[in-house]
Amino acid sequence: MDDLTEMLKGVLEGCVLQILHHRESYGYEIVKALNQAGFESVADGTVYPILIRLEKKHLVDVARVRSEMGPPRKVYTLNNAGVHALTGFWERWEFVASRLESIKNDKHNKEDRDG
């Protein structure tokens, strides 16, 4: 698949929100979840800034958790504001997606302006 960079703008953050709504998680695992979900090109250098952003916006709660398999993890949990933001994200997504679909189907009458 070609470069999805621009089309992922504003979308990846929503994906992370949704993943965290599914269950609490941490950066490294989220990257793999995204890759597994079909976004194979998404690297860790993309996800960590998103998590920092979510934290700054107070959409997630954070906890340091010791791990058996390496350094401690930063486990993120979606809070109420996060759930609210997730709802808004899906509303925006459906808004854009529906307009895109109607533009794609392109049945919008050109007679409107001509006659």
Added chain:
Amino acid sequence: MDDLTEMLKGVLEGCVLQILHHRESYGYEIVKALNQAGFESVADGTVYPILIRLEKKHLVDVARVRSEMGPPRKVYTLNNAGVHALTGFWERWEFVASRLESIKNDKHNKEDRDG
């Protein structure tokens, strides 16, 4: 509707491509077409740079056409490369949209990793 800015990144250009595939057009008219298609917040300052970009990428042909209703128009026509780009755009869109839908439905089994 909230701010769609980020979600429109990489999408508006495709919309313009599709509008031009529908029929040749010019900036001022394209802005109104987008507004009419539901993207009411899109201003002319957004569309003209897109058209310049399309021209630089050689996806459109341009012709100056005198108008009865004001200054001359720059009428853009989608060429073969443009049609090709449009196809690629819709492929990327459907790719992203399908992944988004499956993330949204969220039925992806969490048992996969646990055991």
Added chain:
DNA sequence: AGCGGTACATGGCAACACCTGGTACCGAAA
């Protein structure tokens, strides 16, 4: 001459995904 609608262009801004490189913890192998 002045006004408003049509039509295009530019310059600066903010947000985002991406890339590179770096830090650090840990267990196993050398």
Added chain:
DNA sequence: TTTCGGTACCAGGTGTTGCCATGTACCGCT
């Protein structure tokens, strides 16, 4: 002990993009 690889996180800089404000210019009407 040192080295290696896997886990886990972070920071800095880059390029693309949409947005806003502003400016220019053509034209018909008053």
